[in-house]
Amino acid sequence: MSELKQEFDAVMAQLTAQGAPYELAGDDSSGHYYKQAPANLVEAFAVARQHGDREFLVYEGERRSFNDLMDEADAIGAALQARGIAPGDRVALAMRNYPEWMAAFIGVTAIGAVVVPVNSWGQPAEIAYTVQDAGARLVFCDQQRYDGVAELLNAEGIEAIIARPSSASDPLGLAAFVADFQDVTPAAVDIAGDDLAMIMYTSGTSGKPKGAASTHRAICQALYNMECAAIAAAMTNGELIGAMLERGFEPTSLLAVPLFHVSGCHAQFLANLRGGRRIVMMYKWDVDKALEYIENERITTIAAAPAMMLDLLESPGFADADTSSLFSVGIGGAATPPKVAKLLAQQLPQNFSGTGWGMTETNAQGASLTGKAFSSKPGSAGFPHPIVDIQICDENGDALPKGQTGEIWVRSCTNIREYWHRPEVNAEEFRDGWLKTGDIGYLDDDGFLFLADRAKDMIIRGGENIYPIEIENELLELDAVKEVAAIGLPHERLGEEVAVVVHLHRGQSLDEDALLAFARDRLAGYKVPTRVFFSEQELPRNATNKILKRELKAGILAAL
Numbered sequence: 040m041s042e043l044k045q046e047f048d049a050v051m052a053q054l055t056a057q058g059a060p061y062e063l064a065g066d067d068s069s070g071h072y073y074k075q076a077p078a079n080l081v082e083a084f085a086v087a088r089q090h091g092d093r094e095f096l097v098y099e100g101e102r103r104s105f106n107d108l109m110d111e112a113d114a115i116g117a118a119l120q121a122r123g124i125a126p127g128d129r130v131a132l133a134m135r136n137y138p139e140w141m142a143a144f145i146g147v148t149a150i151g152a153v154v155v156p157v158n159s160w161g162q163p164a165e166i167a168y169t170v171q172d173a174g175a176r177l178v179f180c181d182q183q184r185y186d187g188v189a190e191l192l193n194a195e196g197i198e199a200i201i202a203r204p205s206s207a208s209d210p211l212g213l214a215a216f217v218a219d220f221q222d223v224t225p226a227a228v229d230i231a232g233d234d235l236a237m238i239m240y241t242s243g244t245s246g247k248p249k250g251a252a253s254t255h256r257a258i259c260q261a262l263y264n265m266e267c268a269a270i271a272a273a274m275t276n277g278e279l280i281g282a283m284l285e286r287g288f289e290p291t292s293l294l295a296v297p298l299f300h301v302s303g304c305h306a307q308f309l310a311n312l313r314g315g316r317r318i319v320m321m322y323k324w325d326v327d328k329a330l331e332y333i334e335n336e337r338i339t340t341i342a343a344a345p346a347m348m349l350d351l352l353e354s355p356g357f358a359d360a361d362t363s364s365l366f367s368v369g370i371g372g373a374a375t376p377p378k379v380a381k382l383l384a385q386q387l388p389q390n391f392s393g394t395g396w397g398m399t400e401t402n403a404q405g406a407s408l409t410g411k412a413f414s415s416k417p418g419s420a421g422f423p424h425p426i427v428d429i430q431i432c433d434e435n436g437d438a439l440p441k442g443q444t445g446e447i448w449v450r451s452c453t454n455i456r457e458y459w460h461r462p463e464v465n466a467e468e469f470r471d472g473w474l475k476t477g478d479i480g481y482l483d484d485d486g487f488l489f490l491a492d493r494a495k496d497m498i499i500r501g502g503e504n505i506y507p508i509e510i511e512n513e514l515l516e517l518d519a520v521k522e523v524a525a526i527g528l529p530h531e532r533l534g535e536e537v538a539v540v541v542h543l544h545r546g547q548s549l550d551e552d553a554l555l556a557f558a559r560d561r562l563a564g565y566k567v568p569t570r571v572f573f574s575e576q577e578l579p580r581n582a583t584n585k586i587l588k589r590e591l592k593a594g595i596l597a598a599l
Contacts, residue, residue, distance in 0.1 A: 041485050043411075043412055043415055043416070043485070044422075044485040044486065044487075046275050047271065047275060047412070047422055050271045050274045050275055051271055051425055054267055054270060054271060054274075055267070055425055060075065061073055061075070061263070061266075061267040061270075061425075062074045062075060063425060063426070065452075069472065070426065070428055070450050070451060070452060070472065071425060071426050071452070072260055072426055072452040073260055073263045073264065073267070073426065075263075076259050076260050076262075076263035077259040077262075077263070078230075078231075078232050078255070078256070078259065079230040079231070079232060079234070079236075079255035079256075079259065080145075080148045080149065080230075080236055080255050080258060080259065081148075081149050081230060082259070083258075083259050083262055083309075083313065084109070084112075084145055084149065084312070084313075086313050087105050087108075087109055087312045087313060087315075088105065088106070088109055089315075090105040090315040091104070091105060091106055092104045092105070092106050093105055093315065093317075094317055095107075095108055095311075095312070095317060095318065096108060096138055096141070096317075096318050096320060097317070097318070097319045097320070097336060098136075098137070098138050098319075098320045098322075099322065101138065103138055105312075105315075108138070108141060108142055108145070108312075109145070110221075110222070111138075111139075111142040111146075111217075112141075112142045112143075112144075112145035112146040112149065113146070113149075113220075113223065113224050113225060114146070114217040114220040114221055114222075114223060115142055115143055115145075115146030115147070115213075115216075115217055115220075116145075116146035116147070116149050116150045116225035117217075117220040117223040117224065117225040117226075118216050118217045118219075118220045119146065119147065119150055119152065119177070119225075120150055120225050120226055121219075121220070122177065122198070124147075124150065124152050124176060124177060125151070125152070126150070126151030126152060126228050126229075126230070126234070127151065127152070127153060127234070127235070128152045128153065128176050128177075129152070129153045129154075129155050129173045129174050129175040129176060129238065130143075130147045130152050130153070130154060130155065130175060130176065130177050130178070130179070131154075131155040131156075131157050131169070131170050131173060131175040131177070131178040131179070132144065132147075132154060132155065132156050132157060132178075132179050132298075132299070133157040133159055133166055133169075133170070133178050133179065133180045133181070133184040133185075133188070134159055134179065134180055134181035134184055134202055135159050135181060135183075135297070135322055135323065136294070136297060136298050136303075136320055136321065136322050136323070137181060137202055137203065137322075138320070139179070139202035139203070139213055140179075140202075140298045140299075141298070141308055141312075143179045143202075144156075144298075144304070144308075146225070148236050148237070148255075149225060150225050150226075150228055151228040151229075151230045151234065153173075153235045153236060153237060153238060154236065154237050154238075155169065155170070155173040155175055155237070155238045155239075155240075155250075156237070156239050156240075156298065156299035156300075156304065157169045157170065157178075157184075157240070157299060158240060158248070158297075158299055158581075158582050159181070159184055159297070159299060159582075160297070160581065160582040162187075163184075163187030163188050163191075165248075166184060166187065166188050167188050167191045168247065168248075169240050169248065169250075170188070170191075170192070170197065171191075171195065172240075172250060172459065172460065173238050173240075173250055173459065175197060176197065176198070177197065177198045177199070177200065178192060178197060178198070178199050178200070179199075179200050179202060179213070180199050180200070180201055180202070181201070181202050181203060182201055182203065182204055182205050185199055185201050185204075185211075199211060200212070200213055200216045201213065230255055231255070232254060232255050232256030232259070233254050233255075233256060233456075234254060234255055235252055235253070235254055235255075235456070236253055236254060236255040236257075236258055237252075237253045237258065238250040238251065238252045238253075238459050239251050239253065239299070239300075239301065239304075239399050241399055241400075249458045249459070249461055249464060250458060250459030250460070250461075251399045251400050251455045251458060251459075252455055252456050252457050252458065252459045253402055253455050253456065254456050256452065257402055257452060257453050257454065257455065257456070258305070258309075258402055258453075260402075260404075260426060260451075260452045260453050261305060261401075261402035261403060261404050261453040262305065262309055262310060262313060264404050264424050264425070264426055264427075264453065265305070265306065265310050265403075265404075266310070266313070266314070267424075267425065268407055268409075268424060272391075272393065272407075272408075272409035272410055275410065275411070275412070276391060276409065276410035276411055279389070279390075279391045279410050279411070280391065282366075282389055283339075283366045283367075283391055286363070286364065286366065288337050288339050288364040288366075289317060289337070289339075290314075290316045290317065290339050290340065291316065291317040291318070291319060291336060291337060291338050291339050291340070291364075292307055292311055292316060292317070292318050292319070292338070292339070292340045292341070292342070293318075293319050293321070293329060293332055293333065293336075293338045293340070293341045294307045294308065294318050294319065294320040294321065295321045295324050295329060295341065295343050295347065296324070296342070296343055296344065296347075296583070296584075297582045297583075299582065300399070300582060300583050301397065301398075301399050301402060301403040302342065302344075302371055302403060302583070305402060305403045306342060306369075306371070306403050307342060319332050319336045319338060324343070324347055324350075326347075326350045326351055326354050326356075327354075327356060329341070329351060330351070330354065330356050330357065330360040330362075331360075333360060333361075333362050333364065333365055334360050334361040334362070337364040338364055338365055339364050339365060339366050339367060340365075340366070340367040340368075340369065341365065341367075341368050341369070342368075342369030342370075342371060343369070343370070343371075343584075344370070344371065344583065344584035344585075345370055345375055345376055345379050345584075346522070346580070346584050347584060348368060348370055348379050348382075348383075349376075349378065349379060349382070349515075349521075352379070352382035352383065352385075352386050353382065353521075353544075357386060362386075362387070365387060365390075366387075366389075366390055366391055367390065367391045367392055367393075368383060368387070368390060368392040368393075369392065369393055369394070369395075370392070370393070370394040371394060371395050371396075371397070371403075375394045375418070375420075376511070376512045376515050377417060377418065377512055377516075378512070378515045378516060380413075380414070380417055384414070391409065391410050392409070392410075392413055393407060393408055393409030393410065393412075393413045393421070394407070394408065394413060394419075394420060394421065395407030395408070395420060395421050396420035396421065396478075396480075396488060396490060398476060398478075399455075400454060400455045400474055400476070401427070401449055401451055401453050401454055401455075401474070401476075402453040402454075402455070404424055404426070404427055404451060404453040405420070405423065405424065405427055405429070405449060405451075405488070406420045406421040406422055406423045406424060406427070406429065406487075406488040407420070407421040407422070407424070408420070408421030408422060408487075409421075416487055418489060419483075419487040419488065419489050420480070420487075420488045420489065420490050421487065421488060422486060422487060422488075423486065423488060424451075426451055426452055426453065427449060427450075427451040427453070428449065428450040428451065429447060429448070429449055429482065429488060430447075430448045430449075430450075430473065431443065431444070431445040431446070431447060431448075431480065431481055431482055432445050432446050432447075432448050432475075433445050433446075434446070436448070436470060436475070439481075441481070441482050441483065441484055441486075442481060442482075442483060442484065443481060444479060444480065444481045444491055445479065445480075445481070446475065446476065446477070446478070446479055446494055447476045447478045447479070447480050447488075448470075448473045448474065448475055448476065449473065449474050449476055450472050450473045450474070454474050455474075457469075477493055477494045477495065478490060478492075478493060478494070479491040479492050479493065479494055479497065479506065490508070491506040491508065491509075492506040492507055492508045496526075496588055497527075498525070498526070498527035498535050498537055499527070499534055499535055500527070500530075500533050500534065500535050500536060500537060500565055501532075501533040501534065501565065502534075503565050505525075505527075505537060505565070505566050507524070507525035507526065507588075508525075509562070509566065510523075510525040510537065510539065510558070510562060510566055510568065511523050511524065511525050511539075513557075513558065513561040513562060514539065514541070514554065514557070514558065516557075516561075517549065517554065517557055518544075518547070519543050519544060519547035519548065519549040520541055520542075520543060520544070520549065521542050521543055521544045521547075521577075522541070522542040522577065522578045522586070523539055523540065523541050523542070524539065524540045524578055524586045524588055524591055525537060525538070525539050525568065526538050526539075526540065526588050526591060526592045526595075527592075528570060528592070528595065528596070529596075536569045536570060537566065537567070537568045537569055537570070538568060538569070538570035538571070538572065538595065539554075539568045539570070539571055539572070540572045540573075540574055540578060540591050540595070541554065541571065541572070541573050541574065542573075542574045542575075542576070542577055542578050543573070549573075551571045551573075554568075554571055555567065555568065555571065572595060578591065579591065
């Protein structure tokens, strides 16, 4: 066992021991949970009120305290109850990153209703599908989303409330909705841990998105687990934490990912709400705006997808911006390319950064590593969390030994209860408390998790399994390459052949021969692409910054 693993195990044993703040209950046969975690989200949110009038949220020049947000949430909760919204009713949030999104999330869940975050990057038909599939009774929209789905909502009798309407006097506006409920506290309701709190729809990179239905208990356990993991990381990185504290900047997170995804909602909004930390929120990702916020608001932490980190660290403006406050970079949503770690070491030589793996279906929990573990174990997604059991399985669902690559199955108290109204999918993807994730990876001898790819993205060439991420990570090392996606195209003899779609940095040039020569030096022969496509446009991505390979592949096949 490595020294790194021994140190981590010792710290976790201390934090989770009997009588400790993060004491574990349960057993090895059915999984563990935190004994002292909040029972429901009302309990989880209560700590936010203790932070009072301290600044919590900065958004486009607006500033809100913890009390401001909680008071707005109370008004929304009381207004919903007056409209007849009861425990178990679904209420959708169809808007981009706004402060009102946060207030509505708290207000809806605090009265026992079920919040349905909607992917606001979607087309009106996609938004309408989510609202209908969830059976939402009411939708909080921004003006753009409302304009796209108003006709459908009216036809279905679904009430809409507009945050920041074009006209401040709009009777459907949020201000009018809560006008009679300022300083009103919603009536208390009984909320059990196993009651549904949220239906968050999956990204839908292929097919219709599925509603991942989570209980209050699952989300509360996830929040408590993030706190435990953060303390463990601090305890195993004393020197780095000391250096961070010496800088004297107030902990401030840049929220640059969508709130309708677990990385924005759970790992940033809810974690900082409970932790008393300030958030600077972006309407959407913009690297120049991000650098401006880092300098002017003294951002200490950013958590984002690898592609966003590459944007930031490779930006020509990075060297000119004052980034002295920035100390922690969290990378999630996909396996971390080695190039990101290299750039971090160059641009932020002393940093308390990390990565992890989790899913919508696990409420963002799974594995993580931070600080010296991040630099000592390149390519790893981290240690499995204390309340998460990970098993690598073959195509039949049978466990594989350490070191062998297969599909990741996970068992945890943070797992979703079900896919909403999808009994056939539930029967296929849940087994004896375990969830089939669709992600491919392996556990090394120390139990570190390494990700390979998504099962559906794997290329099978002449019977050989090829993981696109391996090809992509190598080609990203080319200075000219900004984005790359490896996909499988039909091949008469081999079944599939390897193709890559490449988007270059502005002003850079690269030809196919040079790219293939580089690939041949780095990759086994059967992994070297046989088709290369250069795209002048940025590659299409979903809201979680994953490249839409299905869309790329369809476009190429249509043009061939």
